[in-house]
Amino acid sequence: MSTLINSTSLGNIIIVTGSFILLLVLIRIFAWKQITGIFKAREEKITKDIDGAENARKQAEALAQKRQEELSVAKDDAAKIIDNAKEIGDAQGAQIITDARAEVNRLIEKANQDIAQNKAEALSSVKGEVADLTVLLAEKIMTKNLDKSTQSDLIDQYLDQLGDA
Template sequence: MSTLINSTSLGNLIIVTGSFVLLLVLIKKFAWTQLTDVFKAREEKIANDLDKAESSRKNAEDLESRRQIELSHAKGEANQIIETAKETGKTNGEKLVAEAKEEAGRLKEKAQQDIEISKTEAFTAVKSDVADLSLHLAEKLISKNLDQEAHSQLIDSYLDKLGEAK
């Protein structure tokens, strides 16, 4: 029985080995090129994916650096706009102050002219009143009525004295 087991085992071993070799030959003939092509395609796809990922990373870094540059330019432009606005505001403020001072000067000059006119009018009115009072006083002092010519001379005399006193 032992020889039978040994011969069966040996037969099984030969059949299994033959089947395995046949399987390897069949795989080599029909499937090996397809399997290697699949593995090569997979390898190429992985390599391409890695290259694309590296390229995308570089593009992202370039894009980030450009955005940073654009951001710094935008900040610079914003600062320039703010400075320009400040300068414009300051210039406009100084212009408004100068215009206000000029207007105040004109108003002051007009007020001075109005004062001078009022002063002249008041002086003329006072001269007339003083002349009338002086005439009445002179009439009372002399106790007589002056004729028209004496009256004119007296008024002119008083007016001249008042004009000199001014």
Template structure:
């Protein structure tokens, strides 16, 4: 065995070095053609695909985030709008109510006033009618009682004075 270590000894087979050189190169070429080539190609393709997929996922996520934000904003806006609408409706209802009530008040007041004045007028009319009637009646009565002792005009003024006193007393 020691002879193998001494170059130039008769036992040394330098052809082995040539043999391993050739066989190693052939092996490398075969491995490259049958396994290394396809597998590394596939590995590269996969890493490329993964990078692409990651990029795509990032893109999609930002897009989704944007959309969600937009939707949220829209929702918030619509809520505020709804509140505004309700408030407006409440306000207008309030003013309408107020105006209806005040209208009713004023109408009722007018009605009352009219009724009051009507009543006063009717009383006045009745009073003056009664005054005349009473004067004529009492004149007739008096003329019938004392017939021509007094003329009609004197009698009338006398009676009017009485009645005036009467009304003054009454108003007192």
């Protein structure tokens, strides 16, 4: 029995091995090119995907670098615009201050001229009134023969009239 089991086992091994070899030969003849073609296509697709991903990464890095450079340029431009605006504002502020000072000086000069003119007019008016009062006093003194107290009263009255004017 042991020989039977051994021979059956040996026979099974030979049949299985033969079937396996036949299967390998048939696969090699009929399907090997398709199987290797599938693996080759898959390998090429994976290679293309890896290359595409690498190219996309490089493009993304280049775009990020370009964006960073443009952002830097934009920041520089913004800083220049702000500096120019500050300079223009300072210049306009200085011009406004200069114009205001010139206007103040002009108004002060005009006020001084008006004061001098009003003073001259007032002095002229006072001189005229003093002259009129002096003539009037002289007339009264000439027309009256006055004693000392009447003459003193007349002069006091004249000075009061000058004070009112």
